[in-house]
Amino acid sequence: MSKGKLEKFAEMETFSNVFQYPYSVIDNKPFTMRGQWRNDYFHNDNPIVLELGCGKGEYTVELAKLYPNTNFIGVDIKGARMWKGAKMALEKGLKNVAFLRTNIEIIDRFFAPNEVQGLWLTFSDPQMKNVHKRLTSTFFLERYRRFLQNNGVVHLKTDSNFLFTYTQHVVAVNKLNLLFSTDDLYHTSGIDEETATILAIQTYYESMWIARGLNIRYMKFALPHEGTLVEPDVEIPLDEYRSYHRNKRSSLDARK
Numbered sequence: 001m002s003k004g005k006l007e008k009f010a011e012m013e014t015f016s017n018v019f020q021y022p023y024s025v026i027d028n029k030p031f032t033m034r035g036q037w038r039n040d041y042f043h044n045d046n047p048i049v050l051e052l053g054c055g056k057g058e059y060t061v062e063l064a065k066l067y068p069n070t071n072f073i074g075v076d077i078k079g080a081r082m083w084k085g086a087k088m089a090l091e092k093g094l095k096n097v098a099f100l101r102t103n104i105e106i107i108d109r110f111f112a113p114n115e116v117q118g119l120w121l122t123f124s125d126p127q128m129k130n131v132h133k134r135l136t137s138t139f140f141l142e143r144y145r146r147f148l149q150n151n152g153v154v155h156l157k158t159d160s161n162f163l164f165t166y167t168q169h170v171v172a173v174n175k176l177n178l179l180f181s182t183d184d185l186y187h188t189s190g191i192d193e194e195t196a197t198i199l200a201i202q203t204y205y206e207s208m209w210i211a212r213g214l215n216i217r218y219m220k221f222a223l224p225h226e227g228t229l230v231e232p233d234v235e236i237p238l239d240e241y242r243s244y245h246r247n248k249r250s251s252l253d254a255r256k
């Protein structure tokens with residue numbers, strides 16, 4: 001492990017806005033803030049919005065600056081990435097930001113029913129071979145709705161045609177309420193100014209995909225509490241740039 005990473009891990013232990021509960025910890029160290037994030041950490045009654053797979057936490061930090069009356073929590077398993085967002089939030093004195101380092105598979109252990117208002121999925125790995133790791137699969141949507149308010153909004157921003165198309169099928173087959181969708185965000189007209197400001201926030205991965213000339217896709221849909229969710233039974237073309245260049249890394253350095 002690089003020295004930089006070790007230093008970041010050590011510093012993260014001292015950050016008041018970071019909670020570290022990977023699989024290896026959660027069974028030995030009970031998490032006591034489930035249902036109590038607002039009382040015990042944020043000290044307000046404002047809504048909570050999560051960024052899942054937040055990486056360096058660009059959406060978490062930038063949304064927190066735009067919306068001081070909403071609480072934002074970035075979730076990821078990779079501590080060295082999260083360090084950047086957590087450090088920035090501390091430096092800027094953002095009291096409405098927290099980071100949770102854990103596996104999203106067990107996300108419902110950290111939030112009580114109705115505790116969360118909405119979710120952002122930013123450039124999630126499309127997981128083309130493994131539906132159970134795909135963050136918009138019904139496996140994950142079932143977990144999200146255990147703590148999301150009824151009809152809480154799920155935002156998906158992605159370069160991946162595979163993940164975008166798959167999620168469109170999930171929405172269609174389950175008759176979820178699709179609130180907005182574009183497969184070419186930066187060439188779509190008629191987006192209101194507030195939404196355009198939010199969608200202009202760029203993550204680390206997004207900037208690399210844009211540099212490679214890829215379209216950015218965005219959709220948002222409402223996730224209701226009721227109804228059985230079913231997986232779509234469809235064949236979706238794979239993203240060739242991922243399948244063919246996985247071992248070459250090209251200009252995308254996923255190690256950072």
Ligand SMILES: C[S@@+](CC[C@H](N)C(=O)[O-])C[C@H]1O[C@@H](n2cnc3c(N)ncnc32)[C@H](O)[C@@H]1O
Pocket residue numbers: 052053054055056057075076077078081102103104105122123124125203204205206
């Ligand atoms: C492609 S990166 C995108 C990071 C960031 N949102 C961005 O746009 O720059 C996907 C992130 O999701 C995280 N991730 C994927 N699956 C996860 C899981 N099951 N639990 C926790 N983190 C996960 C990875 O660690 C990684 O940081």
